[in-house]
């Protein structure tokens with residue numbers, strides 16, 4: 144499934160004005176299904192209880208992978224309403240040089256949770272690293288990450304394709 148999903152990503156990822164349009168992958172039903180299964184596959188035997196995703200594409204993918212794994216979904220928000228007590232951490236500069244204040248509901252994770260991080264793309268790892276800090280502050284176990292495009296090469300993150308394979312578009 145991973146190879147099939149990677150082929151679909153390489154074939155179907157569109158570039159608009161030099162920017163990768165990952166949203167276009169979600170619009171194609173077979174690609175969306177293959178990607179979600181492939182993101183879940185490496186972790187099916189890991190006892191994942193919660194999938195963590197950062198808005199916005201991490202919400203869509205993380206929610207879908209959570210359903211695939213029979214796990215729950217834990218949202219990490221950058222803004223907006225978010226009720227209850229939160230853990231909040233600032234990132235280092237991300238791929239755009241921006242720092243984000245990430246928030247996670249404190250009650251969403253318990254020490255017996257086993258957490259998978261899911262996102263579409265990891266470049267500097269700033270957001271994923273910050274989420275890991277928050278997950279571990281809750282006492283939960285960080286299992287690693289699963290992303291469509293891995294531009295970082297961190298051994299703790301599984302990627303379907305590397306950024307080098309995608310080039311920079313036409």
Ligand SMILES: O=P(O)(O)OC[C@H]1O[C@H](OP(=O)(O)OP(=O)(O)O)[C@H](O)[C@@H]1O
Nearest residue numbers: 198199200237238265266267268269270
């Ligand atoms: O590895 P990093 O340098 O931290 O960058 C990766 C993050 O950046 C992108 O999200 P973005 O901030 O563009 O938000 P969006 O999904 O709302 O467009 C991507 O979806 C990851 O969450």
